[in-house]
Amino acid sequence: MENFIATYQSELLTTCITIAVLLILKFVTNKTIRKVGKLSDIVEARTLLITKYVSGLLTILGIGALTFIWGVNYREVGTLFASVFAVIGVALFASWSILSNVTAGVILFFSFPFKIGDKVKILDKDIESEEPYLIEDIKAFHVNLRKENGELLVYPNNLMMQKAVSLINTKELHKVQDELI
Template sequence: MEDFILGHYSELLSSGIILVVVVILRFLTHKTVRKVGSISELNQARTRLVSKYISFGFTVLAVVALILIWGVNIKELGLILSSVFAVIGVALFAQWSILSNVTAGIILFFSFPFKIGDRIQIMDKDLETSGTYLIEDIRAYHIHLRKDNGQLVTYPNNLMLQKAVCVVSDEIIENEGSDAI
């Protein structure tokens, strides 16, 4: 055991440093995401979801760094990774809309143009029901919108970034109702 430790001292030290840095970065980003979520009054489930995505990203970076530190043969690893990525690429191409919705959900989390409880109007000619919607929940793939008549509409996150969305105040809705009388 001592021979292994002495023979691979620099790799073990580098691995330890990588692991400590990843743990510190994960802690700091989780704290930042929670702070952004609380300042923006975002749903805690949404905040936890974004934290999980960031943790996964740091884990992938740590694994790549450890592979480079321990000197895995890149040619053999390249063959394995190219085969794996070919299979994953075909699977992800079939699921591109899911990935774009998750990515859009993360972008919506950090840009927070609207939040749960806001009333919005979506400028989409393909949307069968026009009018205003109340945002009930923002999830990883879609947003739950409630019409005034109680109808629940799920709308994909990526379309929320592609279409024009207006945040409507309650005063405007009340004025429209009084004008009709």
Template structure:
């Protein structure tokens, strides 16, 4: 054990420093996302989802950085990585819709003008929605839960929320104010 510590002292020190940096990045990133969520009055569940995506990204970057710290021979790993990336590339191409919805979910978190509890109308010529007004029940990583006026639940993909025109009919705050006046 002592020879291992002496032989790899630089790599161990680099690993410890990298882990500390990654933990600080995860903490600061989560704090910043929570602040954006609080300032924008975004539901806590959505905020936690974006923090989870952020932590996965930081962890992936950390794994790549660890390979450099430990001096992994990339020529030997080249064949393995190319095979893995080929399989991942085919899988990602096949799952393009899912990735599009995840990316849209992240974009909606930071710049979506609508919140849970708002009433909206979706202008989609391809789907006959009969000028129906929907209540935003929940916003998830892949789709938005919309409640019809008759109580039915409809899921609408996040990427379509960015692509289609969405009209804000009434905000949640406005609906609370109007019921408070009664």
């Protein structure tokens, strides 16, 4: 054991530093995401979802850093990663809309002008209704929109970014109406 520690002293020290930096980064990003979620009045479930995405990304970066630190044979790892990424690439190409919806969900988390409880109109020729929808929930892949008659529309996140959406903010309307009365 002493021989192992003496032989790999620099790698062990660098590994400890890398893990500490990753843990600090995870803590800081989680705090930042929670603060953004709280300031933007975003539902806690959405905040936790984005936190999971960032944590996964940091874990992948950490694994990559550790393989670099320990000097893993890149030819063997390269072959493994090439095979894995080829399979993942084919799977993502086959389901590109899922990837675009997840990406749109992350983007909408940080720059979404609408919140749960707001009323919106989607200006899409495929949606025949002129009636506004209530935003009931915002998920990783889609947004749940409900009409006043109870009809539920599950609308993909990527279309929320691509189509024109007008906000009928009922909270602001009520505030203005109360001030006028």
